Amino acid sequence: MPEVAIQTQNLTRKFGDLTAVDGIDLQVTAGQFFGFLGPNGAGKSTTIKILTGLLAPTSGSMQLLGVDFAANPVEVKRQIGVVPEGMGLFERLTGSEYLKFVGRMYGLDRVTTQRRSEELLDFMQLADRPKTMVADYSHGMQKKLALAAAVIHGPRILFLDEPFEGVDALAAGALKALLARMTERGTTIFLTSHVLEIVERLCSHVAIIHKGRLVAQGSLEELRAGISGEAGTKTTLEQIFLSIVGQDGTERPQLEELSWLM
Amino acid sequence: MADVTQSISLLEQIRLVSALRWRILRNSLRKKNNRLDLIGMIFTGFFGGILVLGLSFAFYAGAYAFLSQGRLEWMPLLFWGIFIFWQIFPIFVAGFGANFEFRTLLRFPLSLRAFYIIGLAYGFADFSAIASVCWLLAMTAGATAAKPGLLPAMLLIVATFMLLNVTIERLIGSWLERLLSRRRTRELFLGLFILSMVSLNFITPLMQRYGASARPAFLRLLPYLAWLPPSLASRSLATVTRLQPVGFLLNFVILLFYLVLFSALLWRRFAAQYRGEELSETAAPARATVRPIAAIHDGPDRLSLLSPQVAAIVRKEFRYLTRNGFAYLTLLMPPLLILIFSMNSAGWHLTAGGRGVSAEIFFPGMMAYLILILMAPAYNSFAFEGRGIQTYFTAPLRFRDVFLGKNLMLVAVLSAEIVLSLVMLAWRVGLPSAHTLVATCAAIIFTIIGQLTVANWSSLTFPRKMEFGQMRGQRQSGMAVLVAFGSQILMGGISAVILFTGNWTGNPWLPAEAFAFLAAAAVGGYFASLDALTQLAEKKKEGLIEALCR
Numbered sequence: 001m002p003e004v005a006i007q008t009q010n011l012t013r014k015f016g017d018l019t020a021v022d023g024i025d026l027q028v029t030a031g032q033f034f035g036f037l038g039p040n041g042a043g044k045s046t047t048i049k050i051l052t053g054l055l056a057p058t059s060g061s062m063q064l065l066g067v068d069f070a071a072n073p074v075e076v077k078r079q080i081g082v083v084p085e086g087m088g089l090f091e092r093l094t095g096s097e098y099l100k101f102v103g104r105m106y107g108l109d110r111v112t113t114q115r116r117s118e119e120l121l122d123f124m125q126l127a128d129r130p131k132t133m134v135a136d137y138s139h140g141m142q143k144k145l146a147l148a149a150a151v152i153h154g155p156r157i158l159f160l161d162e163p164f165e166g167v168d169a170l171a172a173g174a175l176k177a178l179l180a181r182m183t184e185r186g187t188t189i190f191l192t193s194h195v196l197e198i199v200e201r202l203c204s205h206v207a208i209i210h211k212g213r214l215v216a217q218g219s220l221e222e223l224r225a226g227i228s229g230e231a232g233t234k235t236t237l238e239q240i241f242l243s244i245v246g247q248d249g250t251e252r253p254q255l256e257e258l259s260w261l262m
Numbered sequence: 263m264a265d266v267t268q269s270i271s272l273l274e275q276i277r278l279v280s281a282l283r284w285r286i287l288r289n290s291l292r293k294k295n296n297r298l299d300l301i302g303m304i305f306t307g308f309f310g311g312i313l314v315l316g317l318s319f320a321f322y323a324g325a326y327a328f329l330s331q332g333r334l335e336w337m338p339l340l341f342w343g344i345f346i347f348w349q350i351f352p353i354f355v356a357g358f359g360a361n362f363e364f365r366t367l368l369r370f371p372l373s374l375r376a377f378y379i380i381g382l383a384y385g386f387a388d389f390s391a392i393a394s395v396c397w398l399l400a401m402t403a404g405a406t407a408a409k410p411g412l413l414p415a416m417l418l419i420v421a422t423f424m425l426l427n428v429t430i431e432r433l434i435g436s437w438l439e440r441l442l443s444r445r446r447t448r449e450l451f452l453g454l455f456i457l458s459m460v461s462l463n464f465i466t467p468l469m470q471r472y473g474a475s476a477r478p479a480f481l482r483l484l485p486y487l488a489w490l491p492p493s494l495a496s497r498s499l500a501t502v503t504r505l506q507p508v509g510f511l512l513n514f515v516i517l518l519f520y521l522v523l524f525s526a527l528l529w530r531r532f533a534a535q536y537r538g539e540e541l542s543e544t545a546a547p548a549r550a551t552v553r554p555i556a557a558i559h560d561g562p563d564r565l566s567l568l569s570p571q572v573a574a575i576v577r578k579e580f581r582y583l584t585r586n587g588f589a590y591l592t593l594l595m596p597p598l599l600i601l602i603f604s605m606n607s608a609g610w611h612l613t614a615g616g617r618g619v620s621a622e623i624f625f626p627g628m629m630a631y632l633i634l635i636l637m638a639p640a641y642n643s644f645a646f647e648g649r650g651i652q653t654y655f656t657a658p659l660r661f662r663d664v665f666l667g668k669n670l671m672l673v674a675v676l677s678a679e680i681v682l683s684l685v686m687l688a689w690r691v692g693l694p695s696a697h698t699l700v701a702t703c704a705a706i707i708f709t710i711i712g713q714l715t716v717a718n719w720s721s722l723t724f725p726r727k728m729e730f731g732q733m734r735g736q737r738q739s740g741m742a743v744l745v746a747f748g749s750q751i752l753m754g755g756i757s758a759v760i761l762f763t764g765n766w767t768g769n770p771w772l773p774a775e776a777f778a779f780l781a782a783a784a785v786g787g788y789f790a791s792l793d794a795l796t797q798l799a800e801k802k803k804e805g806l807i808e809a810l811c812r
Contacts, residue, residue, distance in 0.1 A: 053655055054652060055803075056803075074659065077657060077659075078658035080656075084652050084656065086652070088653050089648075089649060089650055090650035092581065093578065093581055100574075101578050104571065105570075105574050105657040105659060107570055108570075133585070
């Protein structure tokens with residue numbers, strides 16, 4: 001039986017009266033490239049924050065690689081890498097200093113930290129600015145550095161919140177190849193993105209969250225099977241997404257209301 | 263086909279911008295911390311109002327007295343006072359202004375003319391401008407009360423002077439904005455600014471020493487000031503009083519010339535902004551170069567006694583310290599302050615007046631003052647972490663390691679500063695007796711370690727984001743300041759009681775023994791508090807992340 005990387009039971013998070021995450025039961029198998037989708041404000045970032053320890057759940061429980069997060073957070077965090085919303089960089093360090101800092105925070109020895117930092121900076125094409133502080137990096141460069149920091153300790157689960165936003169096509173291609181290679185070697189990747197084409201191309205499994213509730217979960221094939229498309233054509237993830245999220249008819253704004261614009 | 267927008271009037275644009283600023287202020291008050299800040303703003307506003315009103319009476323009385331007694335040579339003082347306040351004060355209060363980027367308005371369909379006029383109108387909304395306008399109006403009332411016939415001329419001169427002042431103030435602001443758009447320049451400027459403020463303390467001793475010889479040079483400079491706007495405004499008024507129309511015309515035309523000149527310069531600056539002047543400093547993408555991986559030197563780790571996490575945080579804190587111009591200045595302060603205070607009033611190395619304070623009092627007093635200054639940032643120790651704070655919660659470590667790393671760095675810096683200050687004190691004032699020296703050193707350990715526990719709690723409970731090298735919007739949380747103040751008063755009070763008891767009982771070693779006991783208790787309490795603070799960090803993490811990731 002395949003190892004379960006992420007498992008949640010009735011995971012709930014409330015902000016006052018608002019229930020941002022409403023009783024989610026999530027299951028991600030180790031080695032999956034998992035896409036977590038949802039419209040704006042659906043609860044994607046809140047879920048990822050809970051799963052990475054940045055936010056405490058109001059109720060429910062979760063296990064990562066079979067370890068209960070609440071009981072042993074340090075052990076769980078050792079196994080995961082995160083690119084959080086806003087990237088979480090220390091802007092007054094250079095790229096190299098930041099990677100070395102993160103490597104040491106994850107308990108790597110100095111030699112390994114230095115070697116991996118330099119390899120990652122080269123791979124991310126950030127090595128030509130050794131003295132530039134992160135504050136002076138462009139958005140895309142910061143994103144690449146955040147990704148490098150998330151993988152420096154060789155995590156078994158990688159959480160990526162909008163990882164390709166602001167990254168140029170060249171770097172994005174290299175990153176996708178790297179991530180695909182990581183999943184081949186058993187790393188589980190949990191990714192949120194608004195770009196459905198990217199998710200469709202990279203992910204083997206997808207979950208869709210809507211208004212805090214998990215409304216679909218499974219492999220792309222399983223989700224396609226649940227949607228009736230035109231005969232002879234392959235249903236795209238966008239069609240699946242729209243049919244699930246917009247099925248109550250209230251989600252898609254009526255263009256007739258904007259007649260003055262047309 | 264979409265509707266085409268109609269252009270709206272200038273007044274409507276100004277009204278919209280004012281409403282926008284009001285809504286930004288009102289919405290910011292929804293947060294509890296901002297509501298607490300509002301109380302501070304109301305207090306500041308109240309005292310500011312009293313200051314403006316009081317000085318309005320002074321300007322009224324001054325103008326009335328000078329004109330009714332025919333002492334017109336004193337009038338320039340009033341105009342110069344207002345001019346200097348109007349131009350200098352905005353720089354001082356930059357940190358307390360509402361955080362609103364005027365240039366963001368450029369996305370809307372404004373004409374350059376409208377942009378220029380809205381820019382000037384903004385200038386009149388500053389505290390310095392409102393106060394100065396009040397004082398100029400008070401002067402006008404005083405002048406009219408003394409000589410009613412002066413009213414039209416006074417109104418003309420005052421209106422021109424106001425317009426000139428607001429134009430210069432906006433011009434300086436605009437130049438500064440351009441100058442400070444680069445981070446390094448911004449930090450350098452902030453450093454120089456603070457250093458110049460500290461240097462003001464040297465004025466008294468320097469005046470005492472060189473005042474007499476500098477006076478002739480200053481007097482030679484005075485005639486040149488006569489051709490600057492405040493003197494011209496004053497002379498225009500004097501010539502009207504003396505019924506000299508040619509003199510009035512000459513002075514007023516020069517004043518107008520200044521107005522036209524500065525308006526043209528301001529128009530040029532605003533036009534550059536209007537055209538979309540790029541002030542960003544973000545690094546442009548560069549072609550990546552293939553670089554061989556450097557040889558790895560696994561030299562001895564100077565922090566090998568610490569856990570990797572604590573050592574990493576100490577190193578990070580050290581790097582942050584070396585890249586923070588403001589922190590550098592804070593470190594420069596202790597020896598500088600010892601120099602200033604010892605020049606003014608201490609010890610047997612007297613420079614003036616024979617007002618000596620013995621090393622027995624000066625030494626502990628100076629140490630207490632230094633701790634007061636150097637410990638203040640510890641009460642908001644995550645201020646400069648920004649979004650990086652998330653790393654502390656996603657990394658596999660206990661939060662006690664974060665505090666240990668941060669506190670170790672702070673204690674190391676404080677130790678270096680105290681040793682440096684001791685050397686300075688020995689040079690300038692001399693060392694105190696052995697029992698005072700030992701008691702002071704033990705008291706230093708007690709007050710620093712004792713405060714660290716409270717400061718760590720305050721950093722978690724009242725976090726406030728701050729940016730390096732920026733003045734605008736850089737305020738500590740009001741509650742953190744109160745906690746720091748209360749804790750320092752408590753520590754100071756305990757220390758004073760112990761010192762007094764030593765003096766009263768006639769046992770000179772009693773304070774040393776008492777402080778040594780308290781220092782040991784403080785160290786024990788500090789380590790005992792770390793686990794409780796780790797739990798608190800877990801509870802407070804959402805607020806902490808929200809406050810620092812904005």
